[in-house]
Amino acid sequence: MATFLLNRFMQSIVLLVIVSIIGFLVLNLIPGGPMSQYALDPGMTQQDMDRLAEQLGLNRPFWVQYLEWAWRLLQGDWGTSFRDGNPVTTVIGRHIWATFLLMGSSTAIAIAVGTWIGIRGATRRYSAFDYLATVGAMVALSVPTFWFGLIGIYVFSLELGWLPAGNMYTIGDGSVLNYLHHLIMPSIVLALVHIAIWSRFMRSSTLDAMSQEFVKTARAKGVSERRVILKHVVGNALLPMITLAGVQLPSVLTGALVTETVFTWPGMGRLFLDSLGYSDYPVVMGLLMFSAILTIAGNLIADVVVALVDPRIRLA
Amino acid sequence: MTEHTNSKSNYSRRDALRLLAIGGAAGLIAPNLLGKPAFAQTPPAKPTGRIVVGLSQEPTVFNPLMPHIEVDDGVNFSMFDALFRVDPAGAIQPNLAVEVPSQGNGGISKDGLNWRIRLRDDVRWHDGEAFTAEDVKFTLELITKPDFKAWRTAGHSLVRDVTVVSPTEITWRMEEAFAPYLSFLTETFIVPKHILEKEADPNNAAFNQAPVGTGAFKWGQRVAGDRLELIANPDYFGEGPYIEQLIFKYIPDMTVLYTQFRSGEIDIVGQAFITPDNYEEARNLPDRVVTLVPKASVESIYLNQDRPQFKDPAVREALYAAIDRKAIIDALNYGVPRETETFMPTQSYFYNPDLPKHEFNLDRARKLLDDAGWVPGADGIRAKDGVRLSFKNSTTSGAHLREQAQQFIQQTFTEIGVEMLIENMPPAVMWGDFWAQSQFDSAMVGITYLIGSDPDVTNRFHTKAIVAKGGKGSNNAQYSNAEVDALLEEGSRTFDPEKRREIYLKVQELIRRDLPFLPLFANTSVYGIKKGVEGFVANANTRTESWHAAGWYWA
Numbered sequence: 001m002a003t004f005l006l007n008r009f010m011q012s013i014v015l016l017v018i019v020s021i022i023g024f025l026v027l028n029l030i031p032g033g034p035m036s037q038y039a040l041d042p043g044m045t046q047q048d049m050d051r052l053a054e055q056l057g058l059n060r061p062f063w064v065q066y067l068e069w070a071w072r073l074l075q076g077d078w079g080t081s082f083r084d085g086n087p088v089t090t091v092i093g094r095h096i097w098a099t100f101l102l103m104g105s106s107t108a109i110a111i112a113v114g115t116w117i118g119i120r121g122a123t124r125r126y127s128a129f130d131y132l133a134t135v136g137a138m139v140a141l142s143v144p145t146f147w148f149g150l151i152g153i154y155v156f157s158l159e160l161g162w163l164p165a166g167n168m169y170t171i172g173d174g175s176v177l178n179y180l181h182h183l184i185m186p187s188i189v190l191a192l193v194h195i196a197i198w199s200r201f202m203r204s205s206t207l208d209a210m211s212q213e214f215v216k217t218a219r220a221k222g223v224s225e226r227r228v229i230l231k232h233v234v235g236n237a238l239l240p241m242i243t244l245a246g247v248q249l250p251s252v253l254t255g256a257l258v259t260e261t262v263f264t265w266p267g268m269g270r271l272f273l274d275s276l277g278y279s280d281y282p283v284v285m286g287l288l289m290f291s292a293i294l295t296i297a298g299n300l301i302a303d304v305v306v307a308l309v310d311p312r313i314r315l316a
Numbered sequence: 317m318t319e320h321t322n323s324k325s326n327y328s329r330r331d332a333l334r335l336l337a338i339g340g341a342a343g344l345i346a347p348n349l350l351g352k353p354a355f356a357q358t359p360p361a362k363p364t365g366r367i368v369v370g371l372s373q374e375p376t377v378f379n380p381l382m383p384h385i386e387v388d389d390g391v392n393f394s395m396f397d398a399l400f401r402v403d404p405a406g407a408i409q410p411n412l413a414v415e416v417p418s419q420g421n422g423g424i425s426k427d428g429l430n431w432r433i434r435l436r437d438d439v440r441w442h443d444g445e446a447f448t449a450e451d452v453k454f455t456l457e458l459i460t461k462p463d464f465k466a467w468r469t470a471g472h473s474l475v476r477d478v479t480v481v482s483p484t485e486i487t488w489r490m491e492e493a494f495a496p497y498l499s500f501l502t503e504t505f506i507v508p509k510h511i512l513e514k515e516a517d518p519n520n521a522a523f524n525q526a527p528v529g530t531g532a533f534k535w536g537q538r539v540a541g542d543r544l545e546l547i548a549n550p551d552y553f554g555e556g557p558y559i560e561q562l563i564f565k566y567i568p569d570m571t572v573l574y575t576q577f578r579s580g581e582i583d584i585v586g587q588a589f590i591t592p593d594n595y596e597e598a599r600n601l602p603d604r605v606v607t608l609v610p611k612a613s614v615e616s617i618y619l620n621q622d623r624p625q626f627k628d629p630a631v632r633e634a635l636y637a638a639i640d641r642k643a644i645i646d647a648l649n650y651g652v653p654r655e656t657e658t659f660m661p662t663q664s665y666f667y668n669p670d671l672p673k674h675e676f677n678l679d680r681a682r683k684l685l686d687d688a689g690w691v692p693g694a695d696g697i698r699a700k701d702g703v704r705l706s707f708k709n710s711t712t713s714g715a716h717l718r719e720q721a722q723q724f725i726q727q728t729f730t731e732i733g734v735e736m737l738i739e740n741m742p743p744a745v746m747w748g749d750f751w752a753q754s755q756f757d758s759a760m761v762g763i764t765y766l767i768g769s770d771p772d773v774t775n776r777f778h779t780k781a782i783v784a785k786g787g788k789g790s791n792n793a794q795y796s797n798a799e800v801d802a803l804l805e806e807g808s809r810t811f812d813p814e815k816r817r818e819i820y821l822k823v824q825e826l827i828r829r830d831l832p833f834l835p836l837f838a839n840t841s842v843y844g845i846k847k848g849v850e851g852f853v854a855n856a857n858t859r860t861e862s863w864h865a866a867g868w869y870w871a
Contacts (some may be wrong), residue, residue: 030406030742030745033744033748036743036744036745036746036748036751037385037743037744037747037748038383039748039751039752039790040747040762040764041385041468042760042763042766042767042775043468043470043500043762043767044383044467044468044790045468045469045470045775045776045788045789045790046752046783046788046789046790047469048466048469048470049752052383052465053590055463055465055519056465077479083376083377083564084376084377084540085377085379085382085520085524085525086525091540094539094540094541095540095541097543098542119414123443150571153572153575154449155633157575157579158578158579161579164579164581165572165575165576165577165578165579165581166567166572166575166581167542167565167581170543171366171545171563172366173545180642194861196804199397212333219426258502261568261569261572262569262572263572264540264566264568264569264572264576266540266541266542267541270541270568271541272805273568274541274568275375277743277744279744297348
C-alpha cells in the first residue's frame with residue numbers, strides 16, 4: 001500500500017506540472033488579456049493600459065511569468081487576483097462552500113435515485129419502467145443543463161411560485177429552511193445528468209452481478225429473490241460504482257459551471273467563468289490546479305476504497 | 317452652513333444662465349436636478365428599508381482610483397464623493413467643493429492654468445475623521461504615483477504643485493490648459509489620506525477590501541460572487557440617504573436578471589439592464605415601472621481608414637447609404653434604440669441636430685460607387701485600381717443582436733457589389749491588440765465617446781491618438797483630419813461653454829462628412845424599477861444607474 005501511494009504521489013506531481021504548463025501556455029496564447037476589458041472605457045488611454053500591463057508584470061516573456069508563478073506556488077503563494085486584489089486562496093475559499101453544498105446535495109440525490117433506478121431497471125429488465133428509465137436517461141444526457149434550469153425556473157418560480165428563481169438564500173433570511181428551499185431546484189437540475197449516468201452504470205453492473213454463479217447458487221438454495229438482490233447482488237454491483245464516483249467527482253464541478261450561472265449560485269463554477277472572462281490569470285490557474293488536484297484525489301480515493309472494500313484487490 | 321450658501325451665491329448670473337443652457341430640455345424633466353419632482357412623495361425622516369439592485373457583472377474593485385468597470389462605479393458613487401458631480405442634464409454641480417470653478421468666478425485663471433477649489437467644511441469620513449483639502453491633495457498625487465495601479469490618468473498627469481491653502485481651499489497648476497479636466501474630476505473620487513498614507517502598498521491596502529468614504533452609504537459586507545451590502549451613513553452631508561440598506565446583487569445571466577426582476581427578487585435592474593427582446597413584456601408587468609433611458613454610447617461600424625478599401629470618401633458614403641438602419645433598429649432591436657448621425661449623445665448640450673440625415677438608398681449607393689469609378693468585376697464585387705471592395709467585419713462573438721445586424725448589412729452590401737465577410741472573436745481577443753492596434757478592417761462596436769459630460773474627443777479622433785502609428789490614445793479607426801485636429805486642440809483649451817459648443821458642432825459636422833465610422837444607432841437602456849421606489853433619476857452622463865442612490869426611498 002505504501003509503495004502504491006508513493007508511486008501515485010510521484011505520478012500526480014508530474015501530472016500537475018504538465019497541467020500547469022499547458023494551462024499557463026493556453027491562457028497566455030489567447031490574445032487580448034486582462035487589459036482588453038478596458039479597451040472601450042472612455043478616457044482609458046493605451047498609455048494607461050500599457051502602464052497597467054507592466055505593473056501587473058504581463059509584458060514579460062511567458063516562461064518568466066510561469067516560473068515566477070510556479071516558484072511562488074511551491075512556497076504556498078497562489079498569487080493575487082487581478083480583478084479584486086485578494087489572494088487567490090481567499091477568492092477560491094469564498095466560493096468553495098457554495099459549490100460544495102450544491103455538489104454534496106446533488107451527488108446525494110444522484111447516487112440515491114440513480115442506484116434505485118439502476119437496480120429496479122435491472123431486476124425488471126425490459127419492463128415499462130426499464131424502458132422509461134432508458135429513455136429518461138437519454139433525454140437527461142442530451143438536453144443541456146441550462147435548458148432544464150430555465151424551464152424549472154419558468155415552471156416552478158414564475159408560473160407556480162413554489163420555488164425561488166435562484167440565489168442561495170433570501171437576503172436578510174439566513175435560516176436553514178431558507179437555504180434548503182433555495183437548494184431544491186439547482187441540486188435536482190445538477191443531479192439530473194448524474195442520475196442518468198449513474199442509473200445506466202448501476203443497471204449494467206447489477207445485470208453483471210445477477211449473472212454470476214453465486215447468485216444462481218443462492219437462488220438454488222431457495223433464498224428469496226428480495227434477499228438475493230439485497231444481500232448478494234447489490235453489494236457486488238456497487239463495487240465498480242466506487243470507481244465511477246471517483247471519476248465523476250470533478251465533473252460535478254464542471255456541471256456547476258452552467259447550473260451556478262442559471263441559478264445565481266455564488267460558487268466556483270461561476271467564479272471560473274467570470275475569471276476567464278476577465279482574464280484573471282491567477283484565479284483561473286488556481287482553479288485549474290484545484291480541479292486537477294480534485295481529479296487526482298478522486299481517483300486515488302476510489303482506488304483505495306475499492307481495495308479496502310474488496311478483499312480480492314491488492315494495491316501494489 | 318451659512319458660509320457655503322454664501323460661496324454658492326458667488327455664482328454670477330451669467331454662470332447660472334450658462335448652466336441652465338447646458339441643462340436644456342433635460343433640465344425640465346428633472347426640475348431640481350438632484351432631487352425629486354415636486355409631485356413626488358416625501359422621503360422618510362429616518363433611513364428605512366432596503367433596495368436591491370441587480371447587476372449582470374460583479375463589483376469587485378472598491379478602491380475608486382484603481383481600474384474598474386461600470387458596476388464598480390455604482391458602488392463608488394454610493395460610498396464616495398468627488399469634488400463635483402455631473403447632473404442628469406450634463407451640468408457640473410459642486411459636491412465636496414462648494415462651487416464649480418470657472419474663469420468667471422476666478423476659480424480658474426484666464427490662461428486656464430491655475431485652479432483654485434473651495435471645499436465644504438462639514439464633511440466627515442465614515443470613521444468620523446474630518447475631510448480636508450489634504451485628502452484632495454493626497455488623492456490627486458496618488459493617481460500619478462508610478463507604483464500605483466491607477467485607473468485613467470488623463471488630465472491628472474497635467475497637474476502640478478498641488479497646494480493646500482487651508483483645510484477648505486486647495487490650488488494647483490496645470491501643465492497646459494485642459495478644459496475637460498473639470499468633467500474628469502466628477503469621476504475622481506476622493507480617498508482618505510489618514511487611512512491610505514499608513515499603507516506601505518496602496519495597491520494591496522486593507523482599505524481596498526473595506527473602503528472608508530464620505531458618501532451616503534457605508535461599507536456593510538461583501539459576499540463574494542453574490543452581493544455587496546452597503547448601509548446608510550446617517551451623518552451624510554448631502555441629501556439622503558433614505559434607505560437603510562443598499563444591496564448590489566450579482567446575477568450573472570441576463571435572462572435570469574430579468575426573471576428575478578419579474579419575480580420580485582430585485583427592486584432595480586441595473587447594468588446591463590433589461591434586454592431589448594424583453595422590453596414589450598416588461599412594460600406590461602404589473603407593479604413595475606419600465607422606461608427607456610438614453611445611453612451615452614453609440615453603436616457603429618468602424619472603418620479602418622488605413623485600409624485601401626476605405627480611403628475613398630465615396631466608398632464610405634455609399635456604404636452608409638447601403639445600411640438599412642431602420643430595419644436594424646426596429647426588427648432586430650425591438651425599436652428600442654434611436655437614430656443618430658454623431659458620436660455626441662443626443663442629450664448633450666454639445667449635440668449637433670443639424671447634420672445630414674441618413675437615408676437607406678441602394679440606388680444612390682450604387683451611383684456613388686459608379687461615379688467614383690468602382691466597377692463590378694466578374695464575381696460581382698466592385699474594384700478600382702486593383703483594390704476589391706471586399707473586407708472583414710468583426711465584433712464580439714456571441715453578441716447575437718450584433719451578429720444578426722452584421723448579416724443584415726452583409727446582404728444589402730452585396731446588393732451594391734460590396735463583399736463583407738464576418739469574422740467575429742471572443743471579447744478578450746476582439747478588444748485586445750486586434751482593436752487597440754487597428755488590425756481590423758471594420759468593426760461593429762458600441763462606444764462611449766465622452767468622459768463624463770465633456771465633449772472632448774481628442775482621444776478618439778485626433779491624429780496623435782492613433783496607436784498603430786505610434787500615437788497615444790484610442791483613435792482605432794485611424795482617422796486623421798488636420799482641421800478636426802486643430803478644432804480639438806482649441807476645444808480642450810477653451811473654457812467658455814458657448815465657444816466650446818461652436819467648436820464641437822463643427823467637429824461633428826466634419827466627422828459626419830468624413831464618416832470614419834458609420835453610425836447605426838444611439839444606445840438606449842431599458843430600465844426597470846419596482847413600483848414604490850421613489851427618487852430614482854437616470855443620468856446618462858455617468859456610467860451607472862446608481863449614481864445617486866442617496867435620493868432613493870420607498871413610498
